[in-house]
Amino acid sequence: MTVRNPLMRHEWQSEIFQCKSNDISTFTSLLHTQLDRHDFTATTLGTVDGYPILACESRFYDPEKPSVLVSAGFHGEEPAGPWGLLHLLTKWEDGGPHSLNITLLPLVNPTGFLRGTRFNYNEQNPNRGFGFKDGRVLVQEDTSEEGKILIANSALLEESSRDGILTCHEDVLQTGSYLYTFEESSRPGIFSLTLLDTLKSCVALTDATEIDGLPLEGHLIHNHFDTSFESYLVQAGAKVGVCSETGARQPIDQRILANSALSATSLSKQNVRFEFSFPSWYRC
Numbered sequence: 509m510t511v512r513n514p515l516m517r518h519e520w521q522s523e524i525f526q527c528k529s530n531d532i533s534t535f536t537s538l539l540h541t542q543l544d545r546h547d548f549t550a551t552t553l554g555t556v557d558g559y560p561i562l563a564c565e566s567r568f569y570d571p572e573k574p575s576v577l578v579s580a581g582f583h584g585e586e587p588a589g590p591w592g593l594l595h596l597l598t599k600w601e602d603g604g605p606h607s608l609n610i611t612l613l614p615l616v617n618p619t620g621f622l623r624g625t626r627f628n629y630n631e632q633n634p635n636r637g638f639g640f641k642d643g644r645v646l647v648q649e650d651t652s653e654e655g656k657i658l659i660a661n662s663a664l665l666e667e668s669s670r671d672g673i674l675t676c677h678e679d680v681l682q683t684g685s686y687l688y689t690f691e692e693s694s695r696p697g698i699f700s701l702t703l704l705d706t707l708k709s710c711v712a713l714t715d716a717t718e719i720d721g722l723p724l725e726g727h728l729i730h731n732h733f734d735t736s737f738e739s740y741l742v743q744a745g746a747k748v749g750v751c752s753e754t755g756a757r758q759p760i761d762q763r764i765l766a767n768s769a770l771s772a773t774s775l776s777k778q779n780v781r782f783e784f785s786f787p788s789w790y791r792c
């Protein structure tokens with residue numbers, strides 16, 4: 509089995525954004541332009557080596573509306589997530605879907621992103637160490653700096669993911685793509701299959717039958733619980749969850765469009781209510 513090297517540097521040239529995939533200054537500048545355009549509130553949850561971890565909330569919070577959280581950039585060698593989320597923001601008009609309370613974590617691991625490495629500057633894995641016991645998230649021995657910041661903000665994150673959590677990852681070992689999904693049912697339901705349809709419309713799916721020792725069934729790993737961020741939020745009450753894994757041996761721009769489309773699907777009220785409608789402007 510090939511093993512991921514968490515310190516290997518990866519970088520790609522994006523034609524969509526006309527920059528390298530690890531160009532954090534261009535990413536930050538474009539992100540703030542879009543957040544301002546949509547009147548999102550950006551809150552710094554904490555800083556890692558001087559870089560902020562932002563939570564960005566849509567205006568007009570209404571407790572009657574579904575609340576969905578989209579996160580990206582936990583692993584620095586998986587840049588299509590953050591760029592895909594930014595791409596979606598450039599496509600929106602006037603604040604995005606008004607029928608949802610939207611919270612975005614656009615770049616959880618900035619020091620890994622700028623280095624193009626999986627782990628952060630301190631060689632920690634930001635997507636592990638979310639222990640969960642007696643209804644509460646707990647810091648563990650292997651919790652990263654980013655993880656401790658997110659856990660310190662658990663009330664906000666649990667509330668904002670009440671109706672769903674999407675977390676955008678990539679797999680540098682794969683050409684094809686796949687999903688981890690979470691639903692109440694033991695078999696993948698409409699939510700999982702809808703997200704899989706979106707993925708399939710943008711990129712080729714993997715031929716693998718096993719990923720990191722876990723069996724893939726129909727390109728999905730369903731209801732697998734570990735100490736990841738998404739697993740924690742589902743245990744804390746998120747109704748549905750998905751962790752997307754685009755195969756990073758595909759061109760970067762195709763992966764960016766796939767992550768943008770996955771985010772759009774997760775943030776459609778219809779999808780949260782299990783009635784899917786694909787945004788008409790999407791052409792992957």
Ligand SMILES: [Zn+2]
Binds near residue numbers: 678
């Ligand atoms: Zn990842």
